[in-house]
Amino acid sequence: MKNTVGHPLKKYFRGEINYTTCSGCGNGIISQSILRAIDEIAIIFDQIAFVSGIGCSGWIPSPSFNTDVLHVTHGRSIAFATGLKLAAPQMKVIVCAGDGDTGAIGGNHFIHAARRNIDLTVVCVNNGIFGMTGGQVAPTTPYNSVTTTTPYGSIERPFDLSNLAIAAGATFVARWTTYHARSLKNSIKKAIEHKGFSFIEVISQCPVQYGKVIGMRNDPVSMLMHYKECAVNINKAKNMSADELKDKIIVGELVEKKNIPELTDEIKRLRREASRK
Amino acid sequence: MKNKKNIERKTDFIQGNIACAEGAIAAGCNFFAGYPITPASEIAHYMSRKMFEVEGTFIQTEDELAAIANIVGASWGGNKSMTATSGPGISLMLENIGLAVVTETPCVIVNVQRGGPSTGSPSVAFQGDMLQPKFGSHGEYQIIALAPSSPQEMFDFTVEAFNKAEKYRIPVFILADSLIGHMRERVDFPLDDEIILEERKKLKNYQGIHQKIFLDENVAPMPIFGEGLKANITGSTHKEDGFRNVSDPKIMDTAIKRLSNKILKHKEDIIAVEEKYLEDAEVAIFSYGLVYRAVLETVNIARNQGLKVGSFRPITIWPFPQEQVEELSKKVKTIIVCENNLGQIYPFVKAAANGNAKIIFLPPKILGALYKQEEILNKIKEVIS
Amino acid sequence: MKKVEIRLTGVGGQGVVLSSVILGRAASVYDKINAVQTETYGSDMRGGDVCTEVIIAEERIIYPIINNPDILVALSQKAYDDNFNDLKAEGIIITDSDLVNVSSLKKGIIYYHGSFNKIAIEELKKKAVANMAMLGFFQEKTKIVSLDALEKAIADLVPSKTLDLNLKALQIGVNIGK
Numbered sequence: 001m002k003n004t005v006g007h008p009l010k011k012y013f014r015g016e017i018n019y020t021t022c023s024g025c026g027n028g029i030i031s032q033s034i035l036r037a038i039d040e041i042a043i044i045f046d047q048i049a050f051v052s053g054i055g056c057s058g059w060i061p062s063p064s065f066n067t068d069v070l071h072v073t074h075g076r077s078i079a080f081a082t083g084l085k086l087a088a089p090q091m092k093v094i095v096c097a098g099d100g101d102t103g104a105i106g107g108n109h110f111i112h113a114a115r116r117n118i119d120l121t122v123v124c125v126n127n128g129i130f131g132m133t134g135g136q137v138a139p140t141t142p143y144n145s146v147t148t149t150t151p152y153g154s155i156e157r158p159f160d161l162s163n164l165a166i167a168a169g170a171t172f173v174a175r176w177t178t179y180h181a182r183s184l185k186n187s188i189k190k191a192i193e194h195k196g197f198s199f200i201e202v203i204s205q206c207p208v209q210y211g212k213v214i215g216m217r218n219d220p221v222s223m224l225m226h227y228k229e230c231a232v233n234i235n236k237a238k239n240m241s242a243d244e245l246k247d248k249i250i251v252g253e254l255v256e257k258k259n260i261p262e263l264t265d266e267i268k269r270l271r272r273e274a275s276r277k
Numbered sequence: 278m279k280n281k282k283n284i285e286r287k288t289d290f291i292q293g294n295i296a297c298a299e300g301a302i303a304a305g306c307n308f309f310a311g312y313p314i315t316p317a318s319e320i321a322h323y324m325s326r327k328m329f330e331v332e333g334t335f336i337q338t339e340d341e342l343a344a345i346a347n348i349v350g351a352s353w354g355g356n357k358s359m360t361a362t363s364g365p366g367i368s369l370m371l372e373n374i375g376l377a378v379v380t381e382t383p384c385v386i387v388n389v390q391r392g393g394p395s396t397g398s399p400s401v402a403f404q405g406d407m408l409q410p411k412f413g414s415h416g417e418y419q420i421i422a423l424a425p426s427s428p429q430e431m432f433d434f435t436v437e438a439f440n441k442a443e444k445y446r447i448p449v450f451i452l453a454d455s456l457i458g459h460m461r462e463r464v465d466f467p468l469d470d471e472i473i474l475e476e477r478k479k480l481k482n483y484q485g486i487h488q489k490i491f492l493d494e495n496v497a498p499m500p501i502f503g504e505g506l507k508a509n510i511t512g513s514t515h516k517e518d519g520f521r522n523v524s525d526p527k528i529m530d531t532a533i534k535r536l537s538n539k540i541l542k543h544k545e546d547i548i549a550v551e552e553k554y555l556e557d558a559e560v561a562i563f564s565y566g567l568v569y570r571a572v573l574e575t576v577n578i579a580r581n582q583g584l585k586v587g588s589f590r591p592i593t594i595w596p597f598p599q600e601q602v603e604e605l606s607k608k609v610k611t612i613i614v615c616e617n618n619l620g621q622i623y624p625f626v627k628a629a630a631n632g633n634a635k636i637i638f639l640p641p642k643i644l645g646a647l648y649k650q651e652e653i654l655n656k657i658k659e660v661i662s
Numbered sequence: 663m664k665k666v667e668i669r670l671t672g673v674g675g676q677g678v679v680l681s682s683v684i685l686g687r688a689a690s691v692y693d694k695i696n697a698v699q700t701e702t703y704g705s706d707m708r709g710g711d712v713c714t715e716v717i718i719a720e721e722r723i724i725y726p727i728i729n730n731p732d733i734l735v736a737l738s739q740k741a742y743d744d745n746f747n748d749l750k751a752e753g754i755i756i757t758d759s760d761l762v763n764v765s766s767l768k769k770g771i772i773y774y775h776g777s778f779n780k781i782a783i784e785e786l787k788k789k790a791v792a793n794m795a796m797l798g799f800f801q802e803k804t805k806i807v808s809l810d811a812l813e814k815a816i817a818d819l820v821p822s823k824t825l826d827l828n829l830k831a832l833q834i835g836v837n838i839g840k
Contacts, residue, residue, distance in 0.1 A: 014486050014509065046505040051350070063509045063520055066486070068502040070353060071511035071521075072346070073376055079338070079346030086334045086347070087308055087354025088503045109346075112339040267334055274329035290687040290697065290815075427726075460726060461683060461699040463690035567726070574725035647727055 024220030026204030075106030114168035135209035172198035177227035294319035300435030307333030310347035316455035361387035375414030402456035419540035422450035558587030606630035665719035672737030677793035692811035791831035798835020
């Protein structure tokens with residue numbers, strides 16, 4: 001009799017699914033990090049809902065995660081998640097978004113969710129490019145990158161999504177790369193358990209589209225090694241000069257604020273006040 | 278604490294917008310999301326207080342795109358949800374109105390119409406957005422839209438909008454205008470036990486990954502989030518179980534046809550029209566919303582003068598009452614179409630009449646100003662003589 | 663009672679809109695007849711011209727707006743100048759004596775006026791209740807709505823701590839209308 005060992009995360013998958021992500025994509029590492037975090041928290045999967053938009057990141061939960069999954073339009077996942085969380089505050093709601101979702105078309109929803117401190121966890125897959133649509137420049141693409149829509153090199157400066165989240169009032173913010181799978185998982189765990197708006201930026205490889213831009217086409221291993229080399233932990237980065245930090249990726253848990261009123265709690269308070277009148 | 282029960286018969290003198298909000302609450306609405314806009318803002322003002330009193334939620338969103346997204350999300354969370362805006366807001370919502378249709382999400386969208394296009398004339402009553410619910414979002418779909426003509430109907434039709442939204446798992450529009458929204462008139466509130474509410478058919482137990490939760494022409498049960506039903510929802514083309522398939526035309530064909538048939542097969546239940554003096558009429562006037570009041574007044578005057586004229590008023594604009602208009606066109610010689618725009622519904626009347634009767638479009642003398650009785654009366658006399 | 667079409671005009675801050683809502687509410691909720699009230703909006707609502715209309719009738723009101731009013735209440739000169747030509751041949755004009763100079767009235771028009779603003783300031787030390795004096799005067803002159811209904815409608819719509827003052831102003835208006 002053949003011995004088979006089931007994957008420890010298999011129970012979280014809907015099954016009968018053909019994966020559409022390219023080989024070497026960072027989505028696999030991110031999916032596993034999310035599910036491992038959930039597994040370690042030992043929360044019932046049915047109590048977690050996932051919302052995602054259009055773009056490769058949308059396919060992390062949809063349709064594969066075997067719980068409630070709402071796959072919506074490009075950029076609007078945070079807005080749908082806001083409505084869902086307000087209607088079902090007992091649920092943990094996790095948004096899987098891309099850098100286009102978060103930094104481009106859905107930027108407004110992103111900053112307002114952070115401002116409201118609504119208890120959502122946004123895992124943002126930042127691959128620095130529009131992957132699904134064919135390698136166009138993203139608001140996160142580094143300056144002077146050649147992409148399918150910037151043949152002369154990109155002339156706009158990229159967004160720092162984590163800093164944007166912090167400035168907008170997010171109360172838990174962490175950034176890791178797909179190289180830092182274990183740290184990523186730990187931060188996702190904290191984010192899910194955090195009461196308030198939590199934002200996890202994952203710098204993730206797109207070997208097909210972004211690989212081309214940096215001369216590592218279809219070479220995910222080199223991309224991961226590149227992340228390893230570029231990454232500087234926030235604790236170390238604090239003592240480094242701007243020059244020293246040039247081209248580095250600052251990783252770690254950037255912000256953790258407690259005791260800031262959370263939106264669904266505030267709404268419960270308003271209901272109590274309204275019923276007293 | 279639940280909303281105070283209406284056990285005493287209550288009458289109020291209120292704006293159409295407030296009547297709409299009251300209708301929503303009577304229908305069990307417990308989630309409102311919206312962005313400020315004239316001439317719909319009174320609905321948000323009212324809901325910002327009332328929603329919390331009924332243990333519900335009010336949120337002023339960052340924009341209208343978020344408002345529609347919020348109410349769809351809330352609907353999947355089990356709430357009865359609604360937004361209210363004007364044409365510019367609908368323009369911003371259109372993409373996700375399509376998503377609401379394709380994900381079969383019950384919700385109510387109120388458009389208190391104003392002058393357009395673009396910023397237009399915010400406080401001028403206009404029927405310029407009549408095609409927008411049906412054709413504004415891309416793709417091929419059916420929708421339900423109701424056109425009230427008074428504060429009382431703002432109440433009644435909003436209750437009805439929630440009922441149809443729940444019954445057919447679809448966004449339902451209220452197409453009012455700024456005059457109806459701001460007009461004050463008596464509203465007689467029904468007692469609680471006089472309000473018949475439809476509740477959505479919900480999936481009760483998880484039935485495996487291929488459970489049928491979409492694309493049933495008789496409406497599939499809806500898996501509410503948080504109940505362990507492992508809902509698999511996508512705005513992309515999908516099968517009955519929610520699994521995406523975006524490349525097979527046969528799957529798209531099934532999806533679009535079933536979604537459409539879900540509404541078209543139930544037109545008899547969905548469509549409501551109001552007919553007056555049509556038994557012996559030679560001429561019928563087709564009108565809806567506020568314009569209907571100018572038409573009905575004029576028809577009364579014309580009848581007093583012995584003119585054989587009647588009124589046909591669709592309450593349901595979408596789906597269009599094609600069969601009813603066809604029927605009408607066989608009874609009368611002429612149908613005069615009155616609407617406060619340059620002829621948006623007119624082509625549909627003409628197509629439905631299919632040559633049976635003469636169809637004339639009579640625009641108001643001044644767009645945005647209610648027809649004067651003479652404008653309509655003169656046309657009736659011209660046609661009859 | 664046959665249908666009466668009333669246009670109330672003035673400038674922002676005079677409580678013209680509130681007066682029309684009170685009239686409509688008194689008629690429809692308390693006198694149990696029918697009323698429709700509409701407003702003309704402008705982006706310059708405060709300080710600018712205000713025009714509001716109420717139709718009151720025993721029968722159901724179908725056509726909801728007014729082309730030619732039976733009664734014009736004008737509380738500013740501009741409101742009077744802009745609107746008096748619309749009045750029906752046998753119409754009634756009501757103005758504030760101190761704010762509106764009425765000249766060259768057409769034959770058949772009935773003209774009433776009272777010093778609502780002045781009385782509110784002098785007798786009640788509160789300019790804001792001038793509209794209530796006007797409503798009392800209007801009621802006494804026209805009897806379109808009952809005084810009892812007006813009082814109840816006012817009680818619904820003004821802050822409770824100002825109710826007595828408002829009702830006092832209403833009564834003063836009734837008295838000068840006698």
